[in-house]
């Protein structure tokens with residue numbers, strides 16, 4: 001493995017985001033998990049069949065969603081797929097190296113991340129727009145690479161994300177300036193070269209002030225992404241616009257500006273929450289409630305906590321508090337059981353008679369990073385559990401992850417408001 005860069009600041013000051021299986025982070029993890037309840041104390045959690053069946057015993061589908069204005073008969077629909085952190089611990093890159101050795105034709109610099117991501121491809125490709133969260137900066141071509149706590153990861157991840165079907169990634173995270181402004185700029189330049197759009201960090205003030213608009217079958221979808229902090233680093237000197245930080249007044253203004261720039265759907269991504277804590281923090285709830293009240297914002301979603309957080313509907317606005325990781329290698333952490341399962345959201349929008357697009361469906365797909373005795377892979381759990389070729393033993397292990405993800409997703413009662421958890 002390439003040498004790890006010496007961290008310029010104390011690891012103890014860093015929010016984890018996160019320890020890999022190779023690098024323990026006991027101080028941070030202890031802090032992050034101490035006295036944090038990870039499941040609701042009340043009765044809001046639906047009863048799920050505990051490991052005995054892939055299908056929860058309480059139906060996770062119920063009332064159909066109702067748009068604020070009637071849907072246009074035969075009107076346009078758009079689907080958006082959203083995933084959590086692309087967090088390239090060295091264990092993930094070790095797998096990409098093995099996959100490249102097995103199939104050199106697809107490799108670049110001896111790396112191929114496509115097989116790791118392949119399980120996401122059917123859902124990601126089927127969506128009209130797909131957005132991931134690129135948690136960390138990329139290194140110069142060929143390295144050197146670093147993993148936790150100060151990341152600099154292979155650029156080979158970018159064409160693999162494009163080949164998987166992603167159109168864009170959010171880039172506002174607590175790791176955005178791990179390698180300073182140079183790393184930030186290098187990352188956005190490499191994303192542009194790969195054909196991945198981005199929002200959340202900027203190379204210039206002009207870029208920061210320009211809304212990121214994605215094209216979904218001709219419908220304009222604005223992506224606005226923000227982070228809670230920078231792991232103890234500061235914004236680059238003289239460049240306060242380099243990373244978009246969470247600030248409700250600012251987000252409301254930028255959503256309005258995106259709408260004025262022609263966006264027909266406005267998505268707000270928040271990189272926030274307490275790591276390894278399932279229930280949203282008071283701060284997450286406060287921010288989400290303020291944003292949900294805006295007529296300019298159609299969906300609020302998030303990542304960063306490394307665990308699946310609940311979905312809720314606040315007023316007419318859906319809030320997906322946290323998708324967890326998308327690809328990572330946190331298996332040997334004490335939080336194994338919580339960090340291994342994750343979620344992908346597929347949100348549908350329909351055009352109303354007033355011309356506005358509104359959310360018409362929220363499907364949450366429990367996913368996981370594969371178990372330790374298998375190659376590192378993104379696993380769509382409903383697909384695996386429905387596969388007759390998968391052994392009962394293997395299914396049982398993954399069914400537990402499915403049930404855990406479903407429990408987190410429904411912890412605030414979203415299934416009663418129309419959210420669907422994809423069934424095997």
Ligand SMILES: [Zn+2]
Pocket residue numbers: 017135173174175271303304305
């Ligand atoms: Zn993070």
